[in-house]
Amino acid sequence: MLLAYDHGFERGPSDFDEHSIDPAWIMDIADSGYFTGVIFQKGIASKYYDKKKYKVPLIVKLNGKTAFHAGEEPISLQNCTVDEARELGAVAVGYTIYVGSENEQQMIQEFSKIEEEAHAKGLIVMGWMYPRGKHVKSDIDKETLAYAARLGQELNCDAIKIKYTGRPENFGWVVKAAGKTAVFVVGGEKVEDEEAVLKTTREIIECGAAGWAVGRNIWQAKEPKALAKKIAEILYK
Amino acid sequence: MLLAYDHGFERGPSDFDEHSIDPAWIMDIADSGYFTGVIFQKGIASKYYDKKKYKVPLIVKLNGKTAFHAGEEPISLQNCTVDEARELGAVAVGYTIYVGSENEQQMIQEFSKIEEEAHAKGLIVMGWMYPRGKHVKSDIDKETLAYAARLGQELNCDAIKIKYTGRPENFGWVVKAAGKTAVFVVGGEKVEDEEAVLKTTREIIECGAAGWAVGRNIWQAKEPKALAKKIAEILYK
Amino acid sequence: MLLAYDHGFERGPSDFDEHSIDPAWIMDIADSGYFTGVIFQKGIASKYYDKKKYKVPLIVKLNGKTAFHAGEEPISLQNCTVDEARELGAVAVGYTIYVGSENEQQMIQEFSKIEEEAHAKGLIVMGWMYPRGKHVKSDIDKETLAYAARLGQELNCDAIKIKYTGRPENFGWVVKAAGKTAVFVVGGEKVEDEEAVLKTTREIIECGAAGWAVGRNIWQAKEPKALAKKIAEILYK
């Protein structure tokens, strides 16, 4: 289970409250023992991730865009080098590809250079595979997600982060399309009912996913660590 | 005869069934002795092509685009370096040029750098020469395909992959336009009638083509190896 | 308190009078002891900032655009390298990102390279975080400024320059969004009432800001040094 916290970049601080706006508060949750990685942009990593102190592995997200761009074909470009991520203590790097966007080629090309360099330097490479843009009818459709997952494998991702179709009867096809590439499911918006989160956790595991990359569902929860513990028990057993 | 398997990138997994979605299953066909090359994107090559184990030579495709881009002028950019392809065990690299596209110049320029580097490093260079875009009236027209074939030669391809005109009486002109550049014919969509495949095989060989670069017609066949064997007998005699 | 003087680039000499058009006159104010930095473009720094003579630290602004571009989506690109800034004696470099602009990605990417290089060479990195362009409804809205401030932190700025919301009751949220990144408030247009300037100074300090980055309010004042002294007394106590 990965704890994602790049929302300040992608969505702005309006998702945060007085606690969650503080990366130090997030790091405390991340390092609680229930997570196998924490995902930051370089600025947060630089100021709040002490590589000598924390045990939870660091994943640095290498691109990002703000939420202002409604109506534009999505594009997100590299803002951190592989070397800078390593320097910060990262064991893995992440990059979003908006699959189907008119700018898809630019992101695929940039990502492919990151993939080559990061693998050569011993880092794990993760792709956020998000179908998006005017050519994409639905971003939770089985075939669309299977395509995105497959692209992640074709581009040599070690792992991908992808939405859940919402249906356990077809998500296995998405996982199968990813082949040897591990599949992490995006947490998405806060779900009020904790039982629903645990149920979905069981579903995705049964479909072959490697686990969650979760953000708001943890740090917007009343008791983040308690919920993390419950999810972890399902995932790691 | 080359076995092409970049459909997961170019067309998505909807072409696949439970067998063909698995690159390991494809590798088993590719290494059956009937093929002189197997074509993968770098991710599949990295995870499924064991250069110590397999005898069939590896061709790594260096660019690709997804199928989402209907109505756009086609463009496909490099996503794998020549060095990364070599590292994976490739003896040849491939690259698609959408001849006639408004983005043609960008692809020609990128390809020309690949050609220089790959040849300098002893690799074979293949061009997927596909007339496409709003300026292209027909992509199986004799003159259009002859132009695409010629461009492959002018750009110093060792081999090209190109559509068949469908008519044995004029395909010789396409092959002639390619000069010393070897011509491989694209398999295209699955043909139900196996006899038709064998008949076409004879036609293209008589026109001077070097052989097939075939995908769906093999791995969507009921008995892929049996069909491969029949085609191979025609091609290699 | 930083003295900003890049108006000749960003707005043209129409803001200047016979005194303020002369960078030597500005340097005299800047080096009066009330400022912790002076902000120039490279040309002014090269001709008027004598690094052996002056005590006030130099901040070189690395990008800029002219005021002609009404109706265009804003973009401002690098016109000075980190090395050139160091050579001129800079201890810090600044760069404007027009947050929300359709060209935002280009500026984020360029800035991220500057950030990496400048930090590696021991310089302080400042971001002018200005929400601007057709997607931005208001550039003094609390949420918008908090987003811009947060982006500055996520991009690893040591300090940012940002507008004031105008309301002491909500500017603390903007400062909080910036986390460990120091917040300097843009002076903006000349305010006639000096008491108003001093009152605002107290407000931003109470909200947690590090201070002002002020230009016209100082060098268009009747007695620039006297006003600077009054502000400095509030800021540095």
Add this chain to the structure above:
Amino acid sequence: MLLAYDHGFERGPSDFDEHSIDPAWIMDIADSGYFTGVIFQKGIASKYYDKKKYKVPLIVKLNGKTAFHAGEEPISLQNCTVDEARELGAVAVGYTIYVGSENEQQMIQEFSKIEEEAHAKGLIVMGWMYPRGKHVKSDIDKETLAYAARLGQELNCDAIKIKYTGRPENFGWVVKAAGKTAVFVVGGEKVEDEEAVLKTTREIIECGAAGWAVGRNIWQAKEPKALAKKIAEILYK
């Protein structure tokens, strides 16, 4: 007299017949002793120009575009490096600039780098100076061609290839605009009347041109070598 044979790239094989489609047949004409250079794209040069065997000097064309792009502003980008051309045995490199095109600046900039490198490495630099695009009213107008010729000189071409105005009374001005840059006249479409070709040859020489860069008028002629001999006698006396 230069023999041009880049038509397979620029116009496609529809200009060719069973003989002229074969670069070996062209090389035989080129090396007949009547030509001072043969012009190929790199692919043809690589496969058919044996630098140990042939005496006629090789000119490698470094850019090219296909004929599909009617209605677009013309652009033609580099597809062969100076080093690759040298490796192939070239003594000169050529590059087309579509003067007046909206993409003119991109070609001028790319060409200027080629010019610097090629001259530094001892190669002759030729510019194909072709006024083209929506801003160009006529491409055989005296002033337009004089401008194109002049641009060739300003960009430091050793020689240019340019159209003939068709009128001996004004072509001298075009040659004069080129100054110390040698002027080769484009052969253009096949002229049926051989006497007309010889007459034009005399005209351009009297206007100060260095000679022809001819293609179709030679290799579409009934007896290419015989015609070449007649033209050569006029040019070289």
Add this chain to the structure above:
Amino acid sequence: MLLAYDHGFERGPSDFDEHSIDPAWIMDIADSGYFTGVIFQKGIASKYYDKKKYKVPLIVKLNGKTAFHAGEEPISLQNCTVDEARELGAVAVGYTIYVGSENEQQMIQEFSKIEEEAHAKGLIVMGWMYPRGKHVKSDIDKETLAYAARLGQELNCDAIKIKYTGRPENFGWVVKAAGKTAVFVVGGEKVEDEEAVLKTTREIIECGAAGWAVGRNIWQAKEPKALAKKIAEILYK
């Protein structure tokens, strides 16, 4: 007083007569002792400027565009490196920035790299500061020219070339905006009345300009050297 002769590039040979089309004829005027510099594009410099023979210093113009582009937003890109200019014997390099053009940022960025490199290699850097494009109402307006002049200083030009407002009562403000950057006034179109040229010469000198960068007014004059002598006497006394 600088003699400008890049008209063959910027305007074409239609400004020339049988004499002025010949750069050798121009060099004779330039080296007459009345000029402190001659301005060429690299091709003319390479063929006509003999650095061992001539005393007049060479200024190489590093960008240029043709006159075909009416209705386009102006852009002019680098076509000669700093090293190539030095090799040709230049003591200074020039570059046009179309201030206010939608392409302004591209030119500012390119120029800034030239400025850094040229200064590091000991060359003088001149900016042709020309307000141009749809955002520019008037290119001889006092405020507009003062802005352009100021930008030249902010970008660290040693000297700029700029239009005259036409009015001695306000041109001093333009010169003041340029600060320590020397101001050369563009000659512009041929003025028939020589007295008018001499009168304007006195005006610009009194406003603080460094002198003229003149072209047509000299080499289209009946007696270029005689006129140059008269202007020189005013400028250098």
